[in-house]
Amino acid sequence: MSRILRAGLVQQSCGADREKNLQASTAGIREAVARGAQLVLLQELHTGPYFCQHESTALFDLAESIPGPSTEYLGALAKELGVVIVGSLFEKRALGLYHNTAVVLERDGTLAGKYRKMHIPDDPGYYEKFYFTPGDAGTGVAGTPGDLGFTPIQTSVGKLGLLVCWDQWYPEAARLMALAGAELLLYPTAIGWNRADDAAEQARQREAWITIQRGHAVANGLPVLVANRIGFEPDPSGQTQGAQFWGSSFVAGPQGEFLGQAGGEGAEVLVVDVDLERSENVRRWWPFLRDRRIDAYGELVRRFRD
Amino acid sequence: MSRILRAGLVQQSCGADREKNLQASTAGIREAVARGAQLVLLQELHTGPYFCQHESTALFDLAESIPGPSTEYLGALAKELGVVIVGSLFEKRALGLYHNTAVVLERDGTLAGKYRKMHIPDDPGYYEKFYFTPGDAGTGVAGTPGDLGFTPIQTSVGKLGLLVCWDQWYPEAARLMALAGAELLLYPTAIGWNRADDAAEQARQREAWITIQRGHAVANGLPVLVANRIGFEPDPSGQTQGAQFWGSSFVAGPQGEFLGQAGGEGAEVLVVDVDLERSENVRRWWPFLRDRRIDAYGELVRRFRD
Numbered sequence: 151m152s153r154i155l156r157a158g159l160v161q162q163s164c165g166a167d168r169e170k171n172l173q174a175s176t177a178g179i180r181e182a183v184a185r186g187a188q189l190v191l192l193q194e195l196h197t198g199p200y201f202c203q204h205e206s207t208a209l210f211d212l213a214e215s216i217p218g219p220s221t222e223y224l225g226a227l228a229k230e231l232g233v234v235i236v237g238s239l240f241e242k243r244a245l246g247l248y249h250n251t252a253v254v255l256e257r258d259g260t261l262a263g264k265y266r267k268m269h270i271p272d273d274p275g276y277y278e279k280f281y282f283t284p285g286d287a288g289t290g291v292a293g294t295p296g297d298l299g300f301t302p303i304q305t306s307v308g309k310l311g312l313l314v315c316w317d318q319w320y321p322e323a324a325r326l327m328a329l330a331g332a333e334l335l336l337y338p339t340a341i342g343w344n345r346a347d348d349a350a351e352q353a354r355q356r357e358a359w360i361t362i363q364r365g366h367a368v369a370n371g372l373p374v375l376v377a378n379r380i381g382f383e384p385d386p387s388g389q390t391q392g393a394q395f396w397g398s399s400f401v402a403g404p405q406g407e408f409l410g411q412a413g414g415e416g417a418e419v420l421v422v423d424v425d426l427e428r429s430e431n432v433r434r435w436w437p438f439l440r441d442r443r444i445d446a447y448g449e450l451v452r453r454f455r456d
Numbered sequence: 457m458s459r460i461l462r463a464g465l466v467q468q469s470c471g472a473d474r475e476k477n478l479q480a481s482t483a484g485i486r487e488a489v490a491r492g493a494q495l496v497l498l499q500e501l502h503t504g505p506y507f508c509q510h511e512s513t514a515l516f517d518l519a520e521s522i523p524g525p526s527t528e529y530l531g532a533l534a535k536e537l538g539v540v541i542v543g544s545l546f547e548k549r550a551l552g553l554y555h556n557t558a559v560v561l562e563r564d565g566t567l568a569g570k571y572r573k574m575h576i577p578d579d580p581g582y583y584e585k586f587y588f589t590p591g592d593a594g595t596g597v598a599g600t601p602g603d604l605g606f607t608p609i610q611t612s613v614g615k616l617g618l619l620v621c622w623d624q625w626y627p628e629a630a631r632l633m634a635l636a637g638a639e640l641l642l643y644p645t646a647i648g649w650n651r652a653d654d655a656a657e658q659a660r661q662r663e664a665w666i667t668i669q670r671g672h673a674v675a676n677g678l679p680v681l682v683a684n685r686i687g688f689e690p691d692p693s694g695q696t697q698g699a700q701f702w703g704s705s706f707v708a709g710p711q712g713e714f715l716g717q718a719g720g721e722g723a724e725v726l727v728v729d730v731d732l733e734r735s736e737n738v739r740r741w742w743p744f745l746r747d748r749r750i751d752a753y754g755e756l757v758r759r760f761r762d
Contacts, residue, residue, distance in 0.1 A: 316747070329756075354711045358712045405660045436625065438625050439760070
């Protein structure tokens with residue numbers, strides 16, 4: 151028994167020209183579909199440079215509504231190609247209220263759902279707290295008003311546990327998606343090195359990033375798909391030495407095993423077969439959900455146990 | 457700035473003779489101390505074979521009280537050598553009430569604390585639910601009656617987040633220990649392969665086991681120490697082909713990086729320097745605790761979100 155989902159990941163660099171970036175994504179999506187992909191995952195904020203390297207009020211001009219230009223464009227493409235597309239954009243929800251939002255376009259072109267990044271980073275070169283309001287906590291019940299938070303998105307290719315970048319460091323996010331029936335975890339990402347760090351530190355960071363996400367696959371017995379950008383982007387403010395995005399997009403199976411991995415430097419379209427039936431088998435051997443100590447987990451909602 | 461803790465892990469095989477097993481552990485502890493270890497971690501249920509391969513009421517005779525023979529023996533050794541020892545035993549708490557319990561002996565020989573395994577597995581060859589009552593949920597406040605659950609143990613070498621084997625698959629357990637101020641996570645373990653599985657499956661299992669625990673190090677920015685047994689132990693009931701314990705004891709730093717790793721087959725004393733100050737630095741770069749969405753984690757105490 152197997153239930154194969156062929157998934158495509160587009161790993162690309164992004165420059166200042168939105169149209170060129172979209173063309174590169176489009177070419178990647180078309181290639182993935184030509185190679186049989188039924189689902190394509192784009193990286194985080196794929197229409198432009200990673201603009202959060204500095205804080206500038208002018209950059210809120212980059213934000214768009216949902217529905218809006220990106221969802222219309224990706225929706226038309228999804229419909230033309232008959233593929234489910236996961237995109238990422240800077241969302242303007244209201245005046246003074248912006249999110250880092252991932253969107254899912256169904257193969258008929260409709261918006262299957264969206265996810266607003268819940269965990270927002272803020273460190274030198276990644277000033278996201280300036281731009282992005284954290285996603286609403288949500289009701290946890292899909293299809294109701296305010297249903298966002300950690301809510302999977304139902305699509306024709308499965309129930310997607312869509313999260314974004316910094317969320318990938320939080321086992322809680324992965325677990326909540328799994329508990330809500332997600333069949334896959336997906337992480338559009340933009341993560342890179344500070345050139346001031348030495349090679350050993352850079353290697354530890356990349357490996358930590360891969361390891362923790364493979365760990366989410368293991369803990370929850372489901373596949374994980376991660377698309378990260380590549381290329382060097384200078385810091386417009388000159389405060390840091392800029393960001394060298396490390397690519398390394400990958401797909402892991404429900405035991406955390408690598409099903410496919412892209413390189414760290416070049417543009418790449420990774421196409422991987424994921425057997426969704428395998429999660430069933432793995433969870434029979436290792437039924438972690440069976441033994442969770444929900445009677446003893448109450449303190450997880452505390453900031454610290456002091 | 458650095459604050460080095462030299463830690464020793466004893467990886468050994470165990471036969472039917474309790475005294476011989478204890479002698480092997482003792483030799484490992486003495487060697488680790490001779491090499492400068494201030495803390496020594498033994499594997500799970502190190503005084504005998506992994507008896508849970510079958511269910512037999514006669515085996516409850518193996519259980520002991522706390523304090524009892526194991527804590528007295530290890531306490532005397534800890535005092536003699538001036539080292540903190542983490543052991544593991546089959547605890548008889550009351551008639552018909554048994555636990556899989558890890559104990560910490562302070563370097564003055566006193567019992568610094570104990571931890572009763574919270575997550576109890578049960579699959580062919582690992583019939584632990586027959587023998588072990590899951591640990592109490594606990595109050596979460598160390599030093600109060602019923603303070604077990606996920607409560608770290610304060611020692612002269614740091615606050616130990618002591619967990620046991622199957623707990624290692626649960627990010628919740630690691631997080632709760634970190635939230636309670638644990639400086640290290642420690643996992644006495646007995647995990648092996650079923651010989652009926654092919655080499656690829658065996659490799660995936662071992663790698664999953666390593667990956668998820670390195671993931672706990674990353675998620676919580678603290679070092680992880682894991683001691684696992686080695687050797688083949690037949691299944692007395694003949695139901696399975698027995699267990700081939702895979703060793704591979706290791707120590708990971710707060711970015712999940714390997715600080716040391718034992719082999720998969722032979723007895724070994726692994727001695728590794730862990731810089732506890734490094735957790736401070738790593739958590740400044742990657743302050744995951746800062747951004748936890750405790751307002752949106754409430755559903756973690758549900759079995760499933762259906």
